[in-house]
Each structure stands twice: as structure tokens, then as C-alpha cells.
Amino acid sequence: MVLNLMFIASSLHSPSPCTLFSSHKLCWSSFKTISKQSHAFLHRNPSLQRHLSLGSKRVLPSVCFFNTEDKSDSKESGWPILRRWEVPWEWQTVSLTSLACGFGFVLAGLTEAIALPYLGIKPDVLSLDDKAEILLLDQSITTAVVLGIIYSVANTFQPLPEDFFKYDLREPFNLQKGWLLWAGVGLAGAILAISLTGVAVSFFNGETPQRETDALVRLLPLIGSSNLSTACLVGITGVLAPLLEETVFRGFFMTSLTKWVPTPVAVVISAALFALAHLTPGEFPQLFVLGTALGFSYAQTHNLLTPITIHSFWNSGVILLLTFLQLQGYDIRELLQAT
Known part of the structure; x- marks a missing residue:
């Protein structure tokens, strides 16, 4: 007074x-x-x-x-996993960028399909190693095109907040934001949750869904055919695909959603879109659970290396396991159908 x-x-x-x-x-x-x-x-x-x-x-x-x-917003919450991102763009940018990424994905595939005959390459007569190399080239081009679209759009909003598109190798075992520590936690949680989901789906459905259209089934001829094919498949599924999908679904789409909805809701929505984008209805529950684990692990650290590492170990682990079983004489097509 x-x-x-x-x-x-x-x-x-x-x-x-x-x-x-x-x-x-x-x-x-x-x-x-x-x-x-x-x-x-x-x-x-x-x-x-x-x-x-x-x-x-x-x-x-x-x-x-x-x-x-007012500093009482959830962005300042004491729980890191609930903290939102400071999104600098509006919903129009999110919608148009998502459409551009989808268009870029389709265009890259069509361009390659049209260009191969002009280059004298006939996919039907190629060896398995040649097919594996072309798949690696195709994934490389697609990754470059889609990430180029994402980063070109984001570049118009510079300077971005420091936790946007963050790939930080420092402090891998930090208790709160260690990317490798939480990747391990997320991977263990994903394996357990996906296993329980598979059991629940089998119990309620009473029959095993057909998987003839799954990407993994289409790759079966290449699995275990040679060291070169295995290396190409690991490069596709363990490096390029995780980098592309996590940057798009978690790094851009999920973070953008936190401008309008709480972080857990953004995780669930992005996980559903991630599962739908794989175009494998029979595997939607497992892919949704995997996407949820990827989203929450990213929300914890705000570092894209966390979901990329989980995604990479999951994909490459499946390829290497199937390669091992193939070399041991197992019928991996039958194993996949059974599981």
C-alpha cells in the first residue's frame, strides 16, 4: 500500500x-x-x-x-510427455503440405516406373539383387522428394523453435530426454503391446487375416536371397523408411496437431493416420499400437532420433529375423501367415 x-x-x-x-x-x-x-x-x-x-x-x-x-498453458506442464510444440503455421499449411507429400510420393513412383523402360531396364527379367537395388533407389528418391517438400515448407517459417525437426545425438541416456534411453523403453513397450494386440485380435476375430498384399509378403523373395539383397532391405526398412515416416508423421503432422489438440490426442490421431497409410487393413491394430508407442516416445524427448531408432530396430529386426529363419530352412511365408 x-x-x-x-x-x-x-x-x-x-x-x-x-x-x-x-x-x-x-x-x-x-x-x-x-x-x-x-x-x-x-x-x-x-x-x-x-x-x-x-x-x-x-x-x-x-x-x-x-x-x-499467462504461463499456465499445458506447454509449460511439468510432464514432458504432455508438452506441446510452438507451431508457427496454420491448418491450411498442414493440409496443403500433407497433400503435397502424398502427391510427391505417388509422383516419385510413377516417374521411376516410366523412366525404367527408357533406360533399357526390364523389371521382369532382373535378378533378385538388381530388384533389391532398384527398390533401394526408389526408396531413396521418394525419401528425398517428400523430405524436400517438408523442409521447403518449414524453411519459410524460419527461425523455427529449436525442438522442431530435431535430430540431437547428445545426452542419449538422460533420464528425462535421453533419445536412446527412451527408444529402448518405447521399443520394449511396443513389442509387449503389439504382442497383446495380436493375441486379442486373434481371439476376437477367430481367424488369421490374409496378408498377401502386405509389403513384407511382397518382399519375401528378396529375404535371404543374398547378402546384397539383405543389405538393401535393411537400408530400406531400417534407415530410409524410418527417417521418412517419422519425419512426416511425428515430426510434422503430430507436432502440428498439438496447436489445436492436447499432445496425447495428437499422438492417437497421427498413429491412426500412420496405420492407414500402410494400406494393410489386416494389420491396422498392430500398426496403430506401434504408431502410438512411436508418438509417445517422441513426445517425451522432442527428439526425432527416438522414434526413428524404435522404428529402425523394429523394421530391421523383422528383416534380419526372417532372413535367419529362411537360412535355417523355415517357410517364412507360412510363419508370417500363422503369426
């Missing part, structure tokens, strides 16, 4: 009164004048000075409001 009265009195006698700006900040020069007068007044009244010093933590914040912005 005393300081408020001093402020009014000094304002009435000040030769240049403080002007209030739209951001509710006080004029700095007047603030310094008031501070000097306040110190002089308190020096002449030691008892009042002792009284104010006891309650300074309650009184002083009411003197000057330099920033009245």
Missing part, C-alpha cells in the same frame, strides 16, 4: 509521466526515479524498511508487471 501511494505521488510531481504501453510495461526511466525515491524514503524510516523486508516476497511482485502473459 505504501509503495502504491508513493507511485501515485511521484507520478503527480514527475516532469515526464510514465506512459503505459499495450504490453502493460512501465516506463523504465520513471521506474528508476521511483526506485531512488523509494530507497531514500525507506532509509529515513528503518522500521518501515524492516517491515517491508519481511514481506517483500509478497509486496514487490505487485509493483511492476513487466510481462503479464
Whole structure:
């Protein structure tokens, strides 16, 4: 109360009164004048000075409001996994960029299919190793095109917040944001959840879904055919596909959704879109669970290396396991159908 009265009195006698700006900040020069007068007044009244010093933590914040912005939003939540991203674009950008990524994906495949005959390449007569190399080239081109679209759009909003499209190798085992630590947690959780989901789906459906259209089934002729084919498949499924899909579905789409919905809701929506994009209805429950694990692991660290690592170990682990079983003489097509 005393300081408020001093402020009014000094304002009435000040030769240049403080002007209030739209951001509710006080004029700095007047603030310094008031501070000097306040110190002089308190020096002449030691008892009042002792009284104010006891309650300074309650009184002083009411003197000057330099920033009245509300900090109670969920972006400042103590739970990292609930923290939102500071999204700089609107829904129109999200929609158009998503359409452009889909168009780029289709266009890259069509361009390659049209270009191969002109280059004298006939896919029907190629060896398995040649087919594996072409698949690797196709995935490389698609990844470059789609990521080029994403980063071209994002570049128009520079400077971006530091946790957008973040690939940070530092502090891999940090308890709160360690990308490798949480990748391990996410992978273990994904394996357990997907296993339980598979059991539940089999129990309620009573029959095994047909998988003849799955991408993995279409790759079976290449699995275990040679070291070159295996290396190409691991490069496709363990490096390029995780980099592309996690940047698109988690790095762009999921983070963008947090501008309008809470982070857990954004995780669920992006997981559903991730599962639908694989065009394998029979595997939707498992892919949805995997996408959810990827989303929550990314929400925890805000580092894309976390979901990329989980996705990479999942994909490449499946390829290497099937290769091992193939070399041991198992019929992996029958195993896939059974599981």
C-alpha cells in the first residue's frame, strides 16, 4: 500500500509521466526515479524498511508487471510427455503440405516406373539383387522428394523453435530426454503391446487375416536371397523408411496437431493416420499400437532420433529375423501367415 501511494505521488510531481504501453510495461526511466525515491524514503524510516523486508516476497511482485502473459498453458506442464510444440503455421499449411507429400510420393513412383523402360531396364527379367537395388533407389528418391517438400515448407517459417525437426545425438541416456534411453523403453513397450494386440485380435476375430498384399509378403523373395539383397532391405526398412515416416508423421503432422489438440490426442490421431497409410487393413491394430508407442516416445524427448531408432530396430529386426529363419530352412511365408 505504501509503495502504491508513493507511485501515485511521484507520478503527480514527475516532469515526464510514465506512459503505459499495450504490453502493460512501465516506463523504465520513471521506474528508476521511483526506485531512488523509494530507497531514500525507506532509509529515513528503518522500521518501515524492516517491515517491508519481511514481506517483500509478497509486496514487490505487485509493483511492476513487466510481462503479464499467462504461463499456465499445458506447454509449460511439468510432464514432458504432455508438452506441446510452438507451431508457427496454420491448418491450411498442414493440409496443403500433407497433400503435397502424398502427391510427391505417388509422383516419385510413377516417374521411376516410366523412366525404367527408357533406360533399357526390364523389371521382369532382373535378378533378385538388381530388384533389391532398384527398390533401394526408389526408396531413396521418394525419401528425398517428400523430405524436400517438408523442409521447403518449414524453411519459410524460419527461425523455427529449436525442438522442431530435431535430430540431437547428445545426452542419449538422460533420464528425462535421453533419445536412446527412451527408444529402448518405447521399443520394449511396443513389442509387449503389439504382442497383446495380436493375441486379442486373434481371439476376437477367430481367424488369421490374409496378408498377401502386405509389403513384407511382397518382399519375401528378396529375404535371404543374398547378402546384397539383405543389405538393401535393411537400408530400406531400417534407415530410409524410418527417417521418412517419422519425419512426416511425428515430426510434422503430430507436432502440428498439438496447436489445436492436447499432445496425447495428437499422438492417437497421427498413429491412426500412420496405420492407414500402410494400406494393410489386416494389420491396422498392430500398426496403430506401434504408431502410438512411436508418438509417445517422441513426445517425451522432442527428439526425432527416438522414434526413428524404435522404428529402425523394429523394421530391421523383422528383416534380419526372417532372413535367419529362411537360412535355417523355415517357410517364412507360412510363419508370417500363422503369426
